Amino acid sequence: MSDTGRVAHSLLLVDDEPRIRRVLRxxxxxxxxxxxxxxxxxxxxxxxxxxxPDVVLLDLMLPDRDGFTVCREIRxxxxxxxxxxxxxTDSHDVVAGLEAGADDYVTKPLVAKELSARIRALLRxxxxxxxxxxxxxxxxxxxxxxxxxxxxxxxxALPLTRTExxxxxxxxxxEGKVLSREQLLSKVWGYGYFGDSRIVDVHIRRLRLKIxxxxxxxxxxVTARGLGYRLVS
Amino acid sequence: MSDTGRVAHSLLLVDDEPRIRRVLRxxxxxxxxxxxxxxxxxxxxxxxxxxxPDVVLLDLMLPDRDGFTVCREIRxxxxxxxxxxxxxTDSHDVVAGLEAGADDYVTKPLVAKELSARIRALLRxxxxxxxxxxxxxxxxxxxxxxxxxxxxxxxxALPLTRTExxxxxxxxxxEGKVLSREQLLSKVWGYGYFGDSRIVDVHIRRLRLKIxxxxxxxxxxVTARGLGYRLVS
DNA sequence: GCGAAGATGACGGATTCATGACGGCTGTCA
DNA sequence: TGACAGCCGTCATGAATCCGTCATCTTCGC
Numbered sequence: 008m009s010d011t012g013r014v015a016h017s018l019l020l021v022d023d024e025p026r027i028r029r030v031l032r033x034x035x036x037x038x039x040x041x042x043x044x045x046x047x048x049x050x051x052x053x054x055x056x057x058x059x060p061d062v063v064l065l066d067l068m069l070p071d072r073d074g075f076t077v078c079r080e081i082r083x084x085x086x087x088x089x090x091x092x093x094x095x096t097d098s099h100d101v102v103a104g105l106e107a108g109a110d111d112y113v114t115k116p117l118v119a120k121e122l123s124a125r126i127r128a129l130l131r132x133x134x135x136x137x138x139x140x141x142x143x144x145x146x147x148x149x150x151x152x153x154x155x156x157x158x159x160x161x162x163x164a165l166p167l168t169r170t171e172x173x174x175x176x177x178x179x180x181x182e183g184k185v186l187s188r189e190q191l192l193s194k195v196w197g198y199g200y201f202g203d204s205r206i207v208d209v210h211i212r213r214l215r216l217k218i219x220x221x222x223x224x225x226x227x228x229v230t231a232r233g234l235g236y237r238l239v240s
Numbered sequence: 241m242s243d244t245g246r247v248a249h250s251l252l253l254v255d256d257e258p259r260i261r262r263v264l265r266x267x268x269x270x271x272x273x274x275x276x277x278x279x280x281x282x283x284x285x286x287x288x289x290x291x292x293p294d295v296v297l298l299d300l301m302l303p304d305r306d307g308f309t310v311c312r313e314i315r316x317x318x319x320x321x322x323x324x325x326x327x328x329t330d331s332h333d334v335v336a337g338l339e340a341g342a343d344d345y346v347t348k349p350l351v352a353k354e355l356s357a358r359i360r361a362l363l364r365x366x367x368x369x370x371x372x373x374x375x376x377x378x379x380x381x382x383x384x385x386x387x388x389x390x391x392x393x394x395x396x397a398l399p400l401t402r403t404e405x406x407x408x409x410x411x412x413x414x415e416g417k418v419l420s421r422e423q424l425l426s427k428v429w430g431y432g433y434f435g436d437s438r439i440v441d442v443h444i445r446r447l448r449l450k451i452x453x454x455x456x457x458x459x460x461x462v463t464a465r466g467l468g469y470r471l472v473s
Numbered sequence: 474g475c476g477a478a479g480a481t482g483a484c485g486g487a488t489t490c491a492t493g494a495c496g497g498c499t500g501t502c503a
Numbered sequence: 504t505g506a507c508a509g510c511c512g513t514c515a516t517g518a519a520t521c522c523g524t525c526a527t528c529t530t531c532g533c
Contacts, residue, residue: 169466
């Protein structure tokens with residue numbers, strides 16, 4: 008899979024103590040997360056509506072209503088992953104928190120690395136379900152269905168080979184930017200490839216024969232002389 | 241994989257201490273789970289292969305290899321939910337366990353109710369993904385009745401064997417996506433199948449002979465050369 | 474017009490898949 | 504229990520096609 012363009016995961020940190028929020032925020036940002044904050048249940052629900060995060064970290068003791076209730080209210084409208092973060096270690100609270108719909112329950116004082124690992128574990132479980140839709144690229148009149156391994160024009164499938172497809176998908180992911188032969192080689196052929204970089208030219212040509220209406224004067228798959236190739240709409 | 245919708249969830253309990261296994265088993269059966277046991281990593285992997293449970297409870301200290309390794313080996317072939325259950329409370333171990341692919345990490349001595357709640361929370365997260373397989377799939381003129389184990393065309397039942405049916409159902413569930421031989425092997429033949437992946441080709445062919453009007457030029461069960469197969473309408 | 478970079482067409486080796494055949498295993502039925 | 508049919512995994516073979524390389528031609532920028 009191409010790790011290209013991986014954005015930082017976003018967290019919503021719900022806790023009434025500014026000092027704890029600050030500590031946690033710094034630690035989590037350090038782990039590479041993008042952190043938003045809320046000081047009470049009301050703000051949390053508002054923030055959730057406004058901009059759904061990837062994971063919610065929810066303290067149990069909040070000024071307006073307790074964390075269990077907030078969690079249940081979140082669940083009424085959303086499947087967002089929720090981790091309870093609280094000082095209450097009693098087993099009954101753990102059960103109550105999980106029953107309220109939380110995915111995990113960790114107790115303060117907490118170790119940032121552990122919290123981060125739990126967030127990652129949860130994301131690992133949740134991500135695939137979310138990623139299900141994203142992979143449809145469109146360039147000009149081409150539709151590139153990455154998981155389907157298929158390119159269509161006017162609903163008609165184009166018979167691309169594996170290498171051609173990977174090459175096209177890579178160029179399409181570059182959003183019109185010029186990609187050098189070396190970049191394409193390493194992404195499509197893999198890092199260990201030591202052959203002639205002219206191989207790119209040949210496959211570019213084969214691609215053009217299939218996706219360009221007039222392969223002799225390409226409109227989409229354009230040469231950037233001395234630099235590489237790029238795909239434009 | 242719950243072929244069986246509303247039957248009790250099954251757990252695989254991996255721990256080398258018979259006493260602990262007994263206590264846990266009783267507690268978990270009390271909570272309504274169906275519990276299988278394994279005393280070491282080797283047995284665990286074998287049991288997993290034989291009959292995949294809904295959740296694996298994995299002790300860290302095993303006689304043959306440590307739980308981290310076992311977990312990684314499980315992950316190499318399966319997405320089954322794993323909860324580490326261990327006496328080691330050190331935060332480094334928690335992180336290592338989660339990094340090895342576990343979904344949760346709980347420490348002994350443990351409270352049955354809490355463990356049960358964590359299992360439920362995990363299942364809640366995982367089930368929808370499994371349940372996504374609709375009961376009745378339609379592809380082209382085929383109707384695939386998954387729980388009924390039957391495929392009909394024009395109201396007429398096609399005599400598929402078990403393997404053929406599972407293969408077809410898996411492909412139909414993929415919604416036109418390309419599924420690699422490895423994916424199909426692990427889903428249809430199950431975790432840990434080590435035979436030749438050409439077995440997929442052979443069954444694809446047998447399927448084609450039964451579902452395609454012209455098996456020599458398949459319209460539905462299409463080859464994605466170098467990638468795998470996919471089912472299109 | 475010249476040199477460099479890219480385009481083009483052809484070719485043989487290497488992959489990859491389709492196909493048919495075979496033997497072992499299992500469950501069934503007498 | 505023994506015969507039998509059906510299913511499954513393995514294999515050998517042959518065909519399709521994909522891929523990397525090369526030689527040559529064309530185009531572009533100066």
